[in-house]
Amino acid sequence: MNRPQWAPAGIDVSRPSAARVYDYYLGGSHNFAVDRKMADEAIRLWPELPHIMQANRSFLRRSVHYLAGQGISQFVDVGSGIPTAGNVHEIAQRVNPEARVVYVDNDPVAVAHSRAILADTRGSTVVEADLRQPEQIFEDPAVKSLVDFGAPVALLLVAVLHFVPDQDDPQSAVRRLCEPLPPGSHVAISHASSDGQPDLAATHQLLYQRTPTPMTMRTGEQIATFFSGLQLVPPGLVPIPRWRPDDDPVDVAGERMVGYAGVGAKT
Numbered sequence: 001m002n003r004p005q006w007a008p009a010g011i012d013v014s015r016p017s018a019a020r021v022y023d024y025y026l027g028g029s030h031n032f033a034v035d036r037k038m039a040d041e042a043i044r045l046w047p048e049l050p051h052i053m054q055a056n057r058s059f060l061r062r063s064v065h066y067l068a069g070q071g072i073s074q075f076v077d078v079g080s081g082i083p084t085a086g087n088v089h090e091i092a093q094r095v096n097p098e099a100r101v102v103y104v105d106n107d108p109v110a111v112a113h114s115r116a117i118l119a120d121t122r123g124s125t126v127v128e129a130d131l132r133q134p135e136q137i138f139e140d141p142a143v144k145s146l147v148d149f150g151a152p153v154a155l156l157l158v159a160v161l162h163f164v165p166d167q168d169d170p171q172s173a174v175r176r177l178c179e180p181l182p183p184g185s186h187v188a189i190s191h192a193s194s195d196g197q198p199d200l201a202a203t204h205q206l207l208y209q210r211t212p213t214p215m216t217m218r219t220g221e222q223i224a225t226f227f228s229g230l231q232l233v234p235p236g237l238v239p240i241p242r243w244r245p246d247d248d249p250v251d252v253a254g255e256r257m258v259g260y261a262g263v264g265a266k267t
Helices: 018-025 033-045 049-069 088-095 108-117 134-138 141-146 170-178 198-210 220-227
Strands: 074-078 100-105 124-128 154-158 186-192 259-265
Touching: 018 033, 018 049, 018 108, 033 049, 049 088, 049 154, 049 186, 049 259, 074 088, 088 100, 100 108, 100 141, 108 124, 124 141, 134 141, 134 170, 154 170, 170 186, 170 220, 186 220, 220 259
Parallel strands: 074 100, 074 154, 100 124, 154 186
Antiparallel strands: 186 259
């Protein structure tokens, strides 16, 4: 296939990327035919998928707006994917123009796209690092120059932990990510779940075996363990669209969203 002019050099355009598939679900333009083919196949099997992905993105918006409103001006978005409309820096800087954002991803596809898109964006940087190795993030010179870890930080783990398999101990990774954060910091998490529609969830996981980042859906009880040691902000861990919905329409069958979201405070 022909490589689009915007596609960074070295990106494999023949294999679907979870980050680009997600971009397609959100109506973005940074995806290839192979990504759209996989996404369309998934939608045929599970027509609600775009709505689920958009609900997750809406949680990101609401949680960032909430945290910025609590006075937090530093955000570390781990597993940030490809920037699209309503990015973290755009949301946070509407509340506080001085807000700073670090975008982190271990997917070279997402990192390459992010650096191209955010090259001229003030108050933000892009880092290639893996959440399973927190020192890669905290010791990165770009992170250290932008974030003061003596002040509260918002750690965003939105739609990323389900790409960490059980054998890599994602609970330990989250604890290690939280350790350097000072009191007053918050952690926002959303996670795909096998609750609600287990048959469709299993099929969806099989589709993601085609990408470099297979998916592991977890139960609500398992997802709650990621908040160990943190104080959950009301309404707690809930189906994604039910976390402080504000003016967003709430799916009356929110349990069908097969995902949970919550924000925890470090005290």
